[in-house]
Amino acid sequence: MQYYLNGFRPGDPDLHEAAQCRRETGGYRPLPEKVDVLIAGCGPAGLCLAAQMSQFPGITTMIVERKPGPMEKGQADGVNTRSMEMFQAFGFGETIKREAYWVNQTNFWRPDPENPSHIKRIGRVQDVADDSSEMPHTLINQARIHELFLDVMRKSPSRLEPDYNWAISDLTIDTETDDHPVTVVLENTGVNAGQTKTVRANYVVGCDGARSNVRKAIGGELHGDAAHQAWGVMDILANTDFPDVRQKCLITSAHEGNVLILPREGGYLFRMYVELDKLNPDERVTNRNLTVDHMIAAANRIMQPYSIDVKEVVWWSIYEIGHRLTDKFDDVPEGETETRNPRVFTAGDACHTHSPKAGQGMNVSMGDTFNLGWKLAHVLGGRSDASLLHSYTEERRTEAKRLVDTDHAWARIMSAPPGQSELDDSDEPRFMRQFKENLEFTGGLAVKYDESALTGAPAYQSLAKGLEIGRRFHSAPVVRVADAMQMHLGHVAQADGRWRIYAFAGRADKAEGASPIVSLCDWLEKDPASPVVKHTRKSEDIDALIDVRAIFQQTFDELDYRFMPSLLKPVKGKLGLQDHEKAFCVDHKGRGDIYLMRGIDREKGCMVVVRPDQYIAHVLPLDARDELADFFGGFLLPLEE
Numbered sequence: 082m083q084y085y086l087n088g089f090r091p092g093d094p095d096l097h098e099a100a101q102c103r104r105e106t107g108g109y110r111p112l113p114e115k116v117d118v119l120i121a122g123c124g125p126a127g128l129c130l131a132a133q134m135s136q137f138p139g140i141t142t143m144i145v146e147r148k149p150g151p152m153e154k155g156q157a158d159g160v161n162t163r164s165m166e167m168f169q170a171f172g173f174g175e176t177i178k179r180e181a182y183w184v185n186q187t188n189f190w191r192p193d194p195e196n197p198s199h200i201k202r203i204g205r206v207q208d209v210a211d212d213s214s215e216m217p218h219t220l221i222n223q224a225r226i227h228e229l230f231l232d233v234m235r236k237s238p239s240r241l242e243p244d245y246n247w248a249i250s251d252l253t254i255d256t257e258t259d260d261h262p263v264t265v266v267l268e269n270t271g272v273n274a275g276q277t278k279t280v281r282a283n284y285v286v287g288c289d290g291a292r293s294n295v296r297k298a299i300g301g302e303l304h305g306d307a308a309h310q311a312w313g314v315m316d317i318l319a320n321t322d323f324p325d326v327r328q329k330c331l332i333t334s335a336h337e338g339n340v341l342i343l344p345r346e347g348g349y350l351f352r353m354y355v356e357l358d359k360l361n362p363d364e365r366v367t368n369r370n371l372t373v374d375h376m377i378a379a380a381n382r383i384m385q386p387y388s389i390d391v392k393e394v395v396w397w398s399i400y401e402i403g404h405r406l407t408d409k410f411d412d413v414p415e416g417e418t419e420t421r422n423p424r425v426f427t428a429g430d431a432c433h434t435h436s437p438k439a440g441q442g443m444n445v446s447m448g449d450t451f452n453l454g455w456k457l458a459h460v461l462g463g464r465s466d467a468s469l470l471h472s473y474t475e476e477r478r479t480e481a482k483r484l485v486d487t488d489h490a491w492a493r494i495m496s497a498p499p500g501q502s503e504l505d506d507s508d509e510p511r512f513m514r515q516f517k518e519n520l521e522f523t524g525g526l527a528v529k530y531d532e533s534a535l536t537g538a539p540a541y542q543s544l545a546k547g548l549e550i551g552r553r554f555h556s557a558p559v560v561r562v563a564d565a566m567q568m569h570l571g572h573v574a575q576a577d578g579r580w581r582i583y584a585f586a587g588r589a590d591k592a593e594g595a596s597p598i599v600s601l602c603d604w605l606e607k608d609p610a611s612p613v614v615k616h617t618r619k620s621e622d623i624d625a626l627i628d629v630r631a632i633f634q635q636t637f638d639e640l641d642y643r644f645m646p647s648l649l650k651p652v653k654g655k656l657g658l659q660d661h662e663k664a665f666c667v668d669h670k671g672r673g674d675i676y677l678m679r680g681i682d683r684e685k686g687c688m689v690v691v692r693p694d695q696y697i698a699h700v701l702p703l704d705a706r707d708e709l710a711d712f713f714g715g716f717l718l719p720l721e722e
């Protein structure tokens with residue numbers, strides 16, 4: 082962690098200096114007339130976006146929430162490894178690691194063939210494949226995630242706080258102007274219920290859940306089907322003789338339905354999803370008068386011969402499975418993308434809903450807005466043309482479609498009675514096989530963006546076979562040269578809207594003389610054609626937009642730090658202090674060799690270009706200067722100042 086760049090400040094290093102230009106936000110302050118970004122909804126999607134935008138105090142952001150305050154309990158609890166990697170970038174990955182339950186194994190229980198009214202464990206599956214991520218798959222309540230995002234916002238240079246008790250009721254877009262063209266009607270839901278207020282915004286993001294008003298206002302509709310099946314969910318403190326209560330378990334009984342057990346943070350709490358009766362197609366869950374007592378009774382029937390003695394029900398809800406997707410994630414009508422840029426977006430449950438079984442709701446919602454946040458910051462910061470914003474729908478709708486399809490298939494498999502057809506066609510039950518096949522997907526690691534202005538062609542993919550273009554940057558261990566610190570390379574990336582170029586040196590390159598790394602760094606730092614020179618303002622630090630890091634194959638003590646190019650030890654900030662954290666080498670102490678682990682060409686080395694949301698944008702040879710400049714020129718504007 083780096084701090085004191087602009088002078089010593091005592092106290093919490095996460096608390097950034099408040100920016101002079103920030104807007105005062107939060108309770109009892111008058112609402113602004115105009116903002117750059119207006120976010121609807123303090124769920125995971127909205128808060129992830131607000132936390133990202135709060136890093137840019139020059140951009141005025143407002144987040145409104147219809148409820149009177151932050152969520153306290155309930156809803157989603159699964160944090161997949163990909164989201165954990167993102168939390169690391171926001172600075173609270175370690176906090177979650179400490180507090181959460183880690184899902185190491187998933188166990189499968191089915192009817193005992195010798196006594197089908199009893200269940201029996203039939204298998205265990207390792208939940209996170211070795212070296213699929215450096216982060217664990219965790220379970221923790223959604224409210225805690227909200228709190229940690231709120232904390233990032235509060236401590237940011239913007240000191241951003243939500244405006245509670247305000248709901249977006251409607252909005253209109255004036256396509257004739259670029260000056261805050263979206264007029265939003267906010268309705269008070271608190272003591273002045275019904276009072277309305279109008280705010281104008283440059284961009285509006287509807288993170289307002291499955292019944293989104295923002296989606297409705299732009300004519301979006303959720304399409305798809307509900308599986309007409311009710312699942313109850315309860316977070317309980319309970320005792321049981323079931324031996325696997327501290328393991329994630331998928332349990333199928335012969336005639337009573339299914340249960341999913343999710344152990345939770347703190348060592349005592351656990352969640353149970355219980356399959357309730359099949360619903361008739363014309364029935365809604367709310368009409369069924371199902372209660373937590375039905376759920377506890379059903380769980381006890383399903384889990385025979387074991388039983389559960391519930392001491393406290395912390396939260397419960399009844400859920401109808403639905404897999405739905407909107408046709409568009411922004412306000413631009415089909416066929417007008419060439420002539421019109423988006424002003425209003427939807428994210429999270431507002432544009433795709435799915436069952437809780439694959440644990441994706443919260444994760445994919447945050448993935449949406451992590452994708453959008455840096456793009457909004459680039460456009461509003463004058464770094465990119467507004468047409469960049471089309472890429473949000475292009476990238477995220479494809480992913481959402483895949484999610485909805487996979488989730489649909491999985492929910493069907495989970496709900497099918499044991500012994501039926503496709504399920505038991507080999508030694509290993511089909512649902513166990515399917516679970517294993519889905520692991521990369523449920524870990525959030527299967528996301529792959531197609532070739533575009535932001536995702537380069539794979540012409541040089543062979544230089545880094547394990548760092549596939551379009552997928553997230555898969556971290557690996559390294560040692561920092563300046564202080565011999567063992568660490569993860571991916572953890573240098575913060576949620577700060579910056580790009581990273583990881584320059585992997587060829588075998589003999591020690592950054593001395595005119596080695597390929599030295600000449601690349603010199604070109605990047607000084608040449609007018611370099612993307613660093615072209616797209617960084619003169620008033621900014623050299624790494625304000627593109628942060629270059631180099632990795633060498635020698636041990637740290639074989640490298641002479643004195644001869645490193647100046648781009649790898651730049652002077653920055655108000656005091657002109659030297660940054661010592663740009664050069665790394667292979668970890669020779671046994672945690673793994675990044676070249677070997679990620680298939681990097683030892684002889685030639687390469688450049689890996691990584692987006693602000695941690696996805697790999699390009700892999701290029703170290704001397705591919707024109708290609709690198711063209712790539713960045715494809716979506717960044719040259720900056721004169």
Ligand SMILES: Cc1cc2nc3c(=O)[nH]c(=O)nc-3n(C[C@H](O)[C@H](O)[C@H](O)COP(=O)(O)OP(=O)(O)OC[C@H]3O[C@@H](n4cnc5c(N)ncnc54)[C@H](O)[C@@H]3O)c2cc1C
Nearest residue numbers: 122124125126147156157248249289290429430437442446
């Ligand atoms: C009752 C319930 C139970 C759930 N249970 C589970 C579960 O057991 N497991 C699981 O994986 N997932 C569950 N989910 C789904 C999971 O919580 C979501 O997938 C995830 O929270 C999606 O995040 P989001 O930010 O898109 O939307 P949400 O979390 O739904 O957040 C939307 C927010 O917007 C606010 N809002 C709504 N309308 C407006 C408006 N017009 N203006 C301003 N604010 C508005 C809402 O109050 C809410 O705070 C549940 C969801 C609900 C609603």
